[in-house]
Amino acid sequence: MPQGPPPVRTAAFLGLGAMGTPMAARLARLLPTLVWNRTAGKAERHAAEYGTQAATLAQVAQADVILSCLPTSAEVGGLMAALLPDLRPGSVWIDCTSGHPVSARAQAALLAPCGVAFLDAPVSGGPLGAQAGTLAVMVGGEEEVLERVRPLLESFGRVVLRVGPSGSGFAVKAVNNTLMGLHLLSLAEGLASLKLQGALLEPALDILNASSGRSFSSEAKFSQQVFNRRFAANFALGLLAKDAGIALENVQDVKGSAPLLAHTAMLLRAAQHSLGSDLDHTAAVRMVEDWNGVELT
Structure with missing residues (x-):
C-alpha cells in the first residue's frame, strides 16, 4: 500500500521579528519548535522565554515543517538556497513573509524535485493578533498540503483559508x-x-x-x-x-x-x-x- 506523508513531529521557525516572535511562541505550544534568527542572541532569548530551541541552519533543515517570516522573498530565497541540499524529503516549507507571487511559484518549483512541498501563507492581524492567535492566514498551494499542516497554522491563526495555487496567498x-x-x-x-x-x-x-x-x-x-x-x-x-x-x-x-x-x-x-x-x-x-x-x- 502507498504510504501517506510522514507525521509532523517538529517545526522550525525562521525570523523572529515583530510577527515571528509571537507566532513561533504560539507554535511551540503545539509541538517542539526550533527557532533561528540572523542575530543568534534573539533566538537564544526566545528559547529562554518561550521554551523553543535555538538552532543552527543545519538543525533547521531536519525539521518536518519549516516556517519563515522575513522582510522579503529575497531573504527567504537566500536561506532556501543554503538549506536546499539538506532538506528532508516529505517536509513542508511554509512562507509567512509578505512575499512576491512570482517568488512563491519559483520557490515551489525549486523545492519540488527535493520532495519538499511549499505553501505561501502570509498573515494579517499585527503583533497583537499573533500574540492572541487570531491572525488571518491566506494560503497559496495545494489543499492536501494545507490540511496536513493546518494545526500549525491554526496555532496562531483564527481564520486559515486556501485562496488558490502557489502565489495566491502573497x-x-x-x-x-x-x-x-x-x-x-x-x-x-x-x-x-x-x-x-x-x-x-x-x-x-x-x-x-x-x-x-x-x-x-x-x-x-x-x-x-x-x-x-x-x-x-x-x-x-x-x-x-x-x-x-x-x-x-x-x-x-x-x-x-x-x-x-x-x-x-x-x-x-x-x-x-x-x-x-x-x-x-x-x-x-x-x-x-x-x-x-x-x-x-
Missing part, C-alpha cells in the same frame, strides 16, 4: 495591505479637510465609525496611533510601500486596470521617500498633514 496579502494604505491615506485626507472646515475630529471620527465610511484604519489606527501622535512601530512604512508595489506589479502582469491601487502605491512610495522606511506606516498621514498645513489632533 497576491491576496498585497491587495489587503494596499487597501489598508488606501484607507489610511483617504481617511487622513478626509479628516484634514474637516479640520480646515472647523469640525471637531474626535466626534467626527466617532460618527464615521458608526457609519458606512468606517474601516480598520478609522476604528483602530487613528485613535491608537495618530491622534495621540504615538506612531508606535508595529509595521514599517517601507514594508507597506513594498507590498503596494507588489500588488501593482501583479495587476500589470495580468494586464488589469487598477488606478486606485496604482495611485496608492505611488503615494506610499512618496511617503517612504519623504519620511523614511523605518517609521510605522501610520506616519504616512504626516504627508497629508503637510499638504494641508494641519495636524490631525
Whole structure:
C-alpha cells in the first residue's frame, strides 16, 4: 500500500521579528519548535522565554515543517538556497513573509524535485493578533498540503483559508495591505479637510465609525496611533510601500486596470521617500498633514 506523508513531529521557525516572535511562541505550544534568527542572541532569548530551541541552519533543515517570516522573498530565497541540499524529503516549507507571487511559484518549483512541498501563507492581524492567535492566514498551494499542516497554522491563526495555487496567498496579502494604505491615506485626507472646515475630529471620527465610511484604519489606527501622535512601530512604512508595489506589479502582469491601487502605491512610495522606511506606516498621514498645513489632533 502507498504510504501517506510522514507525521509532523517538529517545526522550525525562521525570523523572529515583530510577527515571528509571537507566532513561533504560539507554535511551540503545539509541538517542539526550533527557532533561528540572523542575530543568534534573539533566538537564544526566545528559547529562554518561550521554551523553543535555538538552532543552527543545519538543525533547521531536519525539521518536518519549516516556517519563515522575513522582510522579503529575497531573504527567504537566500536561506532556501543554503538549506536546499539538506532538506528532508516529505517536509513542508511554509512562507509567512509578505512575499512576491512570482517568488512563491519559483520557490515551489525549486523545492519540488527535493520532495519538499511549499505553501505561501502570509498573515494579517499585527503583533497583537499573533500574540492572541487570531491572525488571518491566506494560503497559496495545494489543499492536501494545507490540511496536513493546518494545526500549525491554526496555532496562531483564527481564520486559515486556501485562496488558490502557489502565489495566491502573497497576491491576496498585497491587495489587503494596499487597501489598508488606501484607507489610511483617504481617511487622513478626509479628516484634514474637516479640520480646515472647523469640525471637531474626535466626534467626527466617532460618527464615521458608526457609519458606512468606517474601516480598520478609522476604528483602530487613528485613535491608537495618530491622534495621540504615538506612531508606535508595529509595521514599517517601507514594508507597506513594498507590498503596494507588489500588488501593482501583479495587476500589470495580468494586464488589469487598477488606478486606485496604482495611485496608492505611488503615494506610499512618496511617503517612504519623504519620511523614511523605518517609521510605522501610520506616519504616512504626516504627508497629508503637510499638504494641508494641519495636524490631525
